[in-house]
Amino acid sequence: MNQFDPILASFDPITLKQMDNVKLLDRVDTKFMFRDSFLPEFLEKMKEQYFVLEAGEKRYTHYETLYFDTEHFGLYLRHHNGKLNRFKFRARRYVESNLHFFEVKFKNNKGRTIKDRIKRPEIIQQIADKSEELVRSISPVDPRTLHAKLWVNYLRMTFVNKHSQERLTIDTEMVFIDPKNSVNYTGLVIAEVKQGSSRDKSPFIDMMRAHSIQKKSISKYCLGVISLNPEIKKNNFKPTLLYLSKLLK
DSSP: OOTTHHHHTTSOEEOTTGGGGGOOSEEEEEEEEEEGGGHHHHHHHHTTTEEEEOBTTBSOEEEEEEEEEOTTOHHHHHHHTTOSSEEEEEEEEETTTTEEEEEEEEEOTTSOEEEEEEEESSOOSSOOHHHHHHHHHHOSSOGGGOEEEEEEEEEEEEEEESSSSEEEEEEEEEEEEOSSOEEEETTEEEEEEEESOTTSOOHHHHHHHHTTOOBOOOOHHHHHHHHHOTTSOOGGGHHHHHHHHHHTO
16 A cells, blocks of 8 residues: 555546546646655645546556666766757656556657657667657667667556646655666656646645745756766756755765
C-alpha cells in the first residue's frame, strides 16, 4: 500500500482514455523539488482543482526507465552546457500495467518539449528495429552511437487540471542505478507541471509560490548521471545540487 493512498482516494479520478485530450506531447514544462513531508498538505489543497489518474484500481504507477546516451555522455553534456534543440532517448516500463514504450524527447530552441513514442513488447536494452527507425526519422543522432547508461526508477502520481490544459506529475521514491552502483533519494519529490501554454494559470504553481518553493530545472536523467558519476562535469548544475543537498539534510 502506498502511504498516500488515503489522500489520493479523496480525489475525483480520471482514466487513461479520458486523458487523451491532455496528452500534451508538445508542451511547456515547469519543475519543482521539495521534501515529501510537504506532500500530504499539498495533496489536500489540490483535490478540488485536479483529477487523479486511476489505472488498474491504482492511483499511482511505478516507472522503470532506461536512458541511452553516447559512450562519453554526449547528450548529458549537451544538456549541462545549456544547449537547446537537444534529445533524450529512453525505454520505459509502467510496472502496474506492464506496458512498455520507447520514447524520444526533444527540447527545442523555444523551450518547448516534444515527445514521440512507440509501444514495444518489452523494455529494450538496445536500440534496434522500430526504435532505431524512430531515432533516425526524428533526430540527427546515429542510433548506433547510443548505449544503455542508467536506470531511473520511481513512483509517480499523475493529476489533470479540471479547468485547463494542464497535467501534473509528482514523483517520489527515486532510485538511480547503473551496472556498478545505485543511489536512493529518500524523501525527495520532483513535481513537473506540463502545460500547453506557459500563460495558463496553474493552481499548483501558485501553491509553490505561496510556499516559496522555487522552480528547479535539473532533469532526473541528469541528476542520475551526476549521482552515479561523481567525476563528470557538473559546474552548471551546482546551484541546484546545493539546493538539493540542503533540502535533504
